[in-house]
Amino acid sequence: MAKIKEGFKGERLISLPEDLLNTYSKDPLIGNLYVRKIGFFPRVKFHYVQKEEGCDYAMLIYCTEGKGWYKIYGKTYAVEKNQYIIIPPHVPYAFGADDASPWTIYWLHFRGELCRSFLPENPNPKPLLPNEHSRLQDRFRLFEEIYSCFSMGYIKEYMVYSSMCLYMFLASFTQLEQYRHITTPTQKEYPFSSRVIHYMQENIQQNLSLEQLSSYFKYSPSHFSMLFMKETGVSPINYFIRLKVQKACQYIELTNLKLNEIALKLGFEEPAYFSRIFTKVMGISPSEYRKKEA
Numbered sequence: 001m002a003k004i005k006e007g008f009k010g011e012r013l014i015s016l017p018e019d020l021l022n023t024y025s026k027d028p029l030i031g032n033l034y035v036r037k038i039g040f041f042p043r044v045k046f047h048y049v050q051k052e053e054g055c056d057y058a059m060l061i062y063c064t065e066g067k068g069w070y071k072i073y074g075k076t077y078a079v080e081k082n083q084y085i086i087i088p089p090h091v092p093y094a095f096g097a098d099d100a101s102p103w104t105i106y107w108l109h110f111r112g113e114l115c116r117s118f119l120p121e122n123p124n125p126k127p128l129l130p131n132e133h134s135r136l137q138d139r140f141r142l143f144e145e146i147y148s149c150f151s152m153g154y155i156k157e158y159m160v161y162s163s164m165c166l167y168m169f170l171a172s173f174t175q176l177e178q179y180r181h182i183t184t185p186t187q188k189e190y191p192f193s194s195r196v197i198h199y200m201q202e203n204i205q206q207n208l209s210l211e212q213l214s215s216y217f218k219y220s221p222s223h224f225s226m227l228f229m230k231e232t233g234v235s236p237i238n239y240f241i242r243l244k245v246q247k248a249c250q251y252i253e254l255t256n257l258k259l260n261e262i263a264l265k266l267g268f269e270e271p272a273y274f275s276r277i278f279t280k281v282m283g284i285s286p287s288e289y290r291k292k293e294a
């Protein structure tokens with residue numbers, strides 16, 4: 001069976017030269033905590049990495065779809081969708097994607113004097129389940145901000161800013177309760193449709209069915225649809241599709257992602273289907289929208 005470390009369809013990754021990072025690390029604004037390498041791998045079949053002597057950096061892996069595994073301290077752990085792991089430095093490890101349902105992962109390497117302050121007490125994968133209190137989209141936006149600034153890392157000021165953002169990004173995993181405390185909608189404060197829409201936004205990368213939505217909110221599909229349509233005038237799935245297209249417009253206008261990469265990020269396995277849905281909602285194709293708005 002093939003084993004691949006990098007070079008996947010749709011992957012994004014950025015690294016900087018080690019000598020440049022070593023120079024930057026002498027500045028405490030960078031040296032206390034900084035990115036070594038960062039990337040996004042979508043549905044990476046045959047992904048496999050083994051480090052028999054470990055590495056001189058820590059690594060965060062955040063699984064948003066599919067499954068994978070990792071082995072550390074002589075034990076193998078399954079890594080599921082909506083879970084993350086942080087692998088400490090100087091420890092032998094191996095990890096890879098599940099053969100049947102390969103994972104989609106956001107990942108980064110990090111170093112610094114404060115690196116160990118963000119390491120977990122135990123190696124078990126930690127959950128990050130989307131719910132009415134989660135801030136997944138805030139975390140994804142922060143990842144993109146770090147990614148963008150690190151890509152400009154040959155200019156020191158951008159590297160400094162990426163390090164500043166890295167504190168909050170890692171804290172959004174390790175200090176989850178405090179991170180989610182900022183926005184905590186309750187049933188009394190928010191109408192039903194607002195809580196549903198928030199949950200949809202948190203799952204914008206997924207393909208939620210009416211049954212999955214109604215089950216989460218503990219209603220039958222018919223009653224759930226009736227309640228949602230009463231407040232919005234739109235069916236739940238139709239609204240979810242519109243949110244996906246709205247997010248696609250943001251990606252098209254604010255990033256340099258290719259259209260097929262945007263489709264993948266929003267849960268569309270076929271770019272052609274994504275294009276049809278986008279055109280139906282917006283009245284023009286994604287490529288035409290990019291020419292018009294970019």
